[in-house]
């Protein structure tokens with residue numbers, strides 16, 4: 093393996109210098125030293141900040157054998173705090189690496205030592221659990237080998253040439269900025285991905301009514317993934333190759349085991365192979381009976397061990413990882429010779445997806461399962477968008493066909509789903525343990541990018557108390573519009589998938605919209621264990637809960653639990669800022685907003701230049717109510733003065749004396765999002781005046797053209813058109829009842 097050798101060559105001096113392996117009391121301690129340091133990378137033609145460990149991205153693969161003791165020295169050379177979480181590992185809680193929950197953050201220029209026995213085997217990975225560091229390089233493989241005399245050692249599988257693989261994405265945008273933009277419902281990523289689903293595009297695709305119905309049901313255009321990435325990486329490269337193994341050339345008939353971790357922050361990947369079938373032999377580090385498929389999707393943070401065969405001489409076969417939205421991919425070539433490509437996954441039929449969503453969405457914002465019981469990824473609603481399954485025309489299946497979303501029933505292409513995973517060993521829980529059943533709903537709000545469990549974010553919930561020895565059964569329903577890879581720390585759970593005593597063990601379960609899945613585990617190790625969505629931006633928005641054991645011993649690494657909790661909660665309480673200003677010929681108008689999960693502070697202003705000299709500002713402080721957050725009561729402060737050319741006293745539509753030209757008032761009001769995403773606003777001022785207003789922003793006319801309007805009972809109105817030039821700039825023209833016609837440049841942040 094050239095790339096591995098190269099990495100090794102580069103690292104050899106570091107490895108020799110720092111990595112010492114010692115035998116103490118017949119117990120093998122395997123030590124790694126990890127130096128976490130800022131670096132500049134260039135994946136897209138521009139130098140950008142990233143974080144490298146021992147000078148590399150991904151972080152080095154850490155390899156152990158079951159029975160070893162791991163001793164990992166983390167040297168934080170950053171200017172910020174960090175942490176490392178050992179994903180999928182069974183370990184004492186204080187080694188789990190969740191800052192402010194299982195340990196305090198590792199401060200800059202300090203070293204933290206993680207030390208734990210290796211009591212399992214399989215393919216796992218590790219990553220930073222601090223902020224958004226995982227997005228910019230802090231992910232790596234963590235492989236625990238079976239002992240050769242293990243009774244579960246599988247000849248022909250566990251002795252194959254093995255390649256650790258980490259999938260990831262790269263973006264030139266700062267992840268903090270991505271997170272902010274997602275909360276502000278940006279459509280910039282959709283523009284970059286050519287997936288805006290505007291009215292013009294809808295009309296062109298014969299889907300005008302679909303688009304109209306979608307907005308009637310108060311939905312923004314959705315993609316299967318939120319973020320635009322510049323590059324997809326396999327072991328840090330967009331294109332790589334493996335020609336040799338153990339000094340010998342790969343040849344026809346050779347089998348290779350790929351230990352694949354999805355270290356992407358928010359991307360699911362389709363895995364396909366130009367050399368034929370893929371044999372899945374393990375999932376989340378746990379052995380499963382080999383199952384042959386044509387393709388599989390790997391959820392964020394899942395791991396799969398797969399075996400591929402080199403079917404012919406003089407050919408290098410493409411192993412392809414394609415993002416779920418199919419806009420980007422990375423390739424690994426296996427073998428020697430002419431490249432044999434895998435045909436790319438065809439682009440999604442977005443309006444078919446929109447139509448499907450329209451049918452599923454009730455007017456109150458809840459999903460209607462239409463009597464279907466869905467689980468285990470067997471039915472994929474997104475099938476309607478896959479041309480390779482449903483053809484390029486409309487889907488042929490009738491609405492009553494129970495298999496209309498089942499890819500395996502619709503074509504010969506075999507797609508892996510969770511019901512096909514069967515553990516090689518019995519996985520039953522202790523029989524006489526008491527059972528505690530918990531039910532969760534995955535909830536979310538696409539428009540404001542709030543993600544939660546049972547409509548509560550981490551900072552709004554108490555820990556879930558469980559007892560040591562109990563069997564915990566969790567039934568999870570996904571009532572949100574996106575899929576979520578839910579991850580449990582410190583334990584594997586059985587995924588109840590129809591395989592009886594051989595239900596597979598996993599620590600991630602990907603749950604699609606409207607699916608219900610049941611999982612169970614034995615509570616066997618005390619501590620505070622995080623259970624959360626592994627899409628980084630969902631987790632940071634607060635999509636998680638903490639399991640904690642009754643009467644457990646205090647964690648020596650958390651000297652001040654109150655402080656730790658406050659810092660943990662700070663993650664989802666952070667406000668997101670946005671601002672916009674239009675420098676126009678007739679005046680200047682703009683707004684800024686600061687919002688978090690429930691609260692919003694926003695202010696807008698207008699300054700007139702010409703016929704009308706004056707200014708007006710309106711500030712609203714409000715709180716979003718309910719799961720869909722369509723309702724926002726607020727307190728307002730209005731302050732305006734305008735010198736008009738005339739002095740007659742005007743009245744508003746209610747016959748009250750209009751104060752729109754000279755007003756310093758406090759108000760109470762409420763915003764409500766109506767069908768077609770129109771915001772209705774009712775406001776009562778301290779002088780008793782009433783104002784009712786309707787407005788809509790960002791009506792997607794074409795890919796880059798947005799329209800908006802405002803009309804109110806003070807007889808004011810406004811209409812505008814904005815052309816989006818780039819992420820932070822637009823050209824805007826508008827007509828305002830007071831200030832007239834204007835054209836200008838809009839800057840937005």
Ligand SMILES: [Cu+2]
Pocket residue numbers: 543575576577625626627630631635
């Ligand atoms: Cu999620």
